[in-house]
Structure formats: structure tokens, C-alpha cells
Amino acid sequence: DAGVIQSPRHEVTEMGQEVTLRCKPISGHDYLFWYRQTMMRGLELLIYFNNNVPIDDSGMPEDRFSAKMPNASFSTLKIQPSEPRDSAVYFCASRPGQATTGELFFGEGSRLTVL
């Protein structure tokens, strides 16, 4: 299995531009999570999906952030318009519906720099 695949690995953009981050979860996993990691705040949960349905988006910082999961094998996190304070590493993670250990499988992350 290829694991959770995220793209792009690195993104540098200018303030005000739209940013789209992509994630392909592990096949068969029912849950998909988007986390953001910064030095100041650590790893924060933004939103998670169960069977493609958003369950909890209370961690999404503001309306500039949106996430979709049109099918079981693809999710996007969009920031529009982007701001310098959005600079962070964004991680996607997935796990099976039947969790014995609750282990999350993380992708390698997308490092976003907003100038």
C-alpha cells in the first residue's frame, strides 16, 4: 500500500492567492482528517470526515478555509484568500472505521508558505 498521499509537498504563494491541498487516503479507510502543524500551536485538528461526510469542522480557523471529500479516495483543503499566518505544514491522515488502536496513518504533509 502506498500510504496516504498528499500533494503538493511544498507550496509557496503570495498573500491573497488561492491554495488547494490534496489528499488520497489509504484505500478502505473510512475516516479522513486534516491537521495543521506550526511551532507555536503544534498539531491542530482542522476537520474530519467519516465516509466522505464532514463530521466536525470546528477546528477550521475561519471561512477562508474549506474542505471537501467528493469520493472515498480524494479530499481537498482550500484556502481562499491565503494569508501569511496560514503558513504551516498541513497533514492529511486516515484510519479504518473499525479502530482497535485508533492509529492514524499520516501523509508526509504539505508545507505551505504564504508571502
Next chain:
Amino acid sequence: SQKIEQNSEALNIQEGKTATLTCNYTNYSPAYLQWYRQDPGRGPVFLLLIRENEKEKRKERLKVTFDTTLKQSLFHITASQPADSATYLCALDQGGSYIPTFGRGTSLIVHP
């Protein structure tokens, strides 16, 4: 408010010694606690889960304890090696939903 606290200062130890990392929490009643390892530029990787009714869990050179009275978990790596150098994150949830909240992690540096 709910807090998960891990030592922000890096832990430096000599190869062969036991590393002990601490995770303290407040205003949580976690059903379980997880530990993850994160290498620079990589995503976190799951290591161990310990449930609220378990005092201790072992896996190879790793040992985790969970004290719900003290609201603390200790993570031990015995016979540490330079390859163990990484950031270690604890994560816990409330209600057994397996939707974890993470601490900020502690960096471990093992010197040869």
C-alpha cells in the same frame, strides 16, 4: 480549559541510557492515550496505544505508563540509540471516539 503538556525543551541523552518523556493533561478524561514518533519533514507515525484501564504497555524497547490519577503518561525508550532521535507526540481523546488531540511533542536527541 483542556491542555496536553509535553516538555518543550529537547531531551539529550547518551546512547544506551533510558529516555523518559512525559505527557501531562488537564480537563480530559481520556479513554486512551497514544504515542507517535515524528521525524523532521515527515508525518507522525503511530507507536503505541494505552487504555485508561491499563497501567503499563510494552513494545520491544518501548514502555508506556498511564496514571489517570496523576493525569500523566510516561514514555520510556530503553537502551536508546541515535536512530531513536526524533520528536515524540502524545495524543488523547475523550469518550473513546478515536479522534485524537495532540500535544506539541518533545524532541529526543540520543548522542553516540
